[in-house]
Amino acid sequence: MLTATALSCVRGERRLFAGLDLAVGPGEWLHVQGENGAGKTSLLRILAGLSPAAEGEVFWQGEPIKVLAEGYRRQLLFLGHHGAVKEELTPLENLTLAAQLDGTALEEMAALKALARFGLRGREDLNVRFLSAGQKRRVLLARLAVRKATLWILDEPFTALDVKAVEMLSGLIVEHVTNGGIAILTSHQAIPLPNGKVLKVGT
Amino acid sequence: MNAVMAIIRRDLLLAMRRKSEVLTALFFFIIVVSLFPLGIGPETALLRKIAPGILWVAALLATMLGLARLFAPDHADGTLEQMVLAPAPLGLLVTGKIIAHWITTGLPLVLLAPVLGIQFDLDTGALGILVVALLLGTPLLSLIGAIGAALTLGLRGGGVLLSLLVLPLYVPALIFGAGAVEAHISGLGAGGHLSLLAALLALAVFFAPWATTAALRIALE
Numbered sequence: 001m002l003t004a005t006a007l008s009c010v011r012g013e014r015r016l017f018a019g020l021d022l023a024v025g026p027g028e029w030l031h032v033q034g035e036n037g038a039g040k041t042s043l044l045r046i047l048a049g050l051s052p053a054a055e056g057e058v059f060w061q062g063e064p065i066k067v068l069a070e071g072y073r074r075q076l077l078f079l080g081h082h083g084a085v086k087e088e089l090t091p092l093e094n095l096t097l098a099a100q101l102d103g104t105a106l107e108e109m110a111a112l113k114a115l116a117r118f119g120l121r122g123r124e125d126l127n128v129r130f131l132s133a134g135q136k137r138r139v140l141l142a143r144l145a146v147r148k149a150t151l152w153i154l155d156e157p158f159t160a161l162d163v164k165a166v167e168m169l170s171g172l173i174v175e176h177v178t179n180g181g182i183a184i185l186t187s188h189q190a191i192p193l194p195n196g197k198v199l200k201v202g203t
Numbered sequence: 204m205n206a207v208m209a210i211i212r213r214d215l216l217l218a219m220r221r222k223s224e225v226l227t228a229l230f231f232f233i234i235v236v237s238l239f240p241l242g243i244g245p246e247t248a249l250l251r252k253i254a255p256g257i258l259w260v261a262a263l264l265a266t267m268l269g270l271a272r273l274f275a276p277d278h279a280d281g282t283l284e285q286m287v288l289a290p291a292p293l294g295l296l297v298t299g300k301i302i303a304h305w306i307t308t309g310l311p312l313v314l315l316a317p318v319l320g321i322q323f324d325l326d327t328g329a330l331g332i333l334v335v336a337l338l339l340g341t342p343l344l345s346l347i348g349a350i351g352a353a354l355t356l357g358l359r360g361g362g363v364l365l366s367l368l369v370l371p372l373y374v375p376a377l378i379f380g381a382g383a384v385e386a387h388i389s390g391l392g393a394g395g396h397l398s399l400l401a402a403l404l405a406l407a408v409f410f411a412p413w414a415t416t417a418a419l420r421i422a423l424e
Binding site for chain 1: 205206208209210212213216217220221279280281282284285286287288289290291292296423424
């Protein structure tokens with residue numbers, strides 16, 4: 001259960017949002033909507049604990065995330081605007097190194113399977129530099145398939161994906177949520193997934 | 204600990220794939236050091252006297268070359284965010300990055316220095332002291348440099364600022380490092396200088412990852 005009370009965010013001189021409350025429980029997902037510059041990414045970064053909120057607090061299972069620190073980060077998977085994918089490494093290396101950084105050992109077979117699931121079969125050993133923007137995103141999304149986290153915070157996960165990849169990602173999110181996970185994501189498109197809540201930022 | 208090893212392995216792998224960055228610093232070191240004997244001519248007494256200083260200054264500048272790229276690529280592609288959100292403490296991961304930086308820039312300098320020292324007519328004993336001093340000093344350069352690299356992360360024109368910030372902090376390493384070799388040549392014994400260098404290193408090992416982490420968190424907010 002992720003809750004936040006009276007969050008406000010100030011960027012430069014501008015107050016993006018104030019008094020924002022939210023609560024997402026297991027088996028639910030939250031669609032954060034808002035215009036460009038409304039503060040969607042800022043909200044997600046606050047929820048992930050990357051930047052502090054100007055006011056308010058974020059709670060995970062009733063405890064402030066600042067207090068939980070490592071315990072919270074273990075449960076969390078955050079995918080931001082940037083790829084966090086190294087151009088000079090292959091998709092396979094990117095995936096295994098990211099898993100090791102998360103403190104979990106990832107067997108090569110499992111990594112290959114995840115990459116194949118996202119349509120990167122045959123490109124496992126090609127430097128990411130030679131992949132297209134959409135394929136780079138797919139490498140990133142393969143992390144969702146291998147990382148065991150309860151809370152997913154995804155910033156614009158559908159960017160640069162083709163129809164098939166969007167379907168695969170939607171399937172992955174549904175699977176995660178029906179297994180008792182929580183997902184929070186931003187997207188400008190309508191997302192036809194069950195059990196969704198909508199949060200409008202900056203209105 | 205696994206996460207630290209993963210960071211070191213990743214950075215070494217990246218250095219292998221982007222060889223030019225590592226080799227640039229290395230060739231810079233070789234060429235700068237080699238220019239002095241060519242310019243001054245075969246005056247062995249003079250060369251021997253200036254050798255430690257030149258080798259150390261060249262090592263400082265060679266370390267500076269790659270420093271701006273220590274955190275910048277990770278910052279640009281979002282890897283740094285993932286490091287902050289990893290379960291392992293950021294301080295440990297940063298230490299891993301600093302170790303990898305030393306292996307790719309500091310260690311080659313240590314290994315090359317005795318070969319370059321021969322151009323300055325240094326004897327075996329002096330070359331040995333030079334290697335020991337660099338072995339203690341180059342990790343210090345990486346540690347202090349990491350603080351500067353983190354502080355200037357994301358700034359426009361950060362490269363020049365980084366030099367202004369870090370080079371003054373390198374002065375103690377330069378004084379004691381070059382002093383160790385000079386003291387040995389003049390027969391005073393290098394023990395005192397090397398001990399001070401080791402003390403500085405111990406201090407930096409404790410303090411630098413913490414300061415770097417704090418600076419990185421500010422840069423990411």
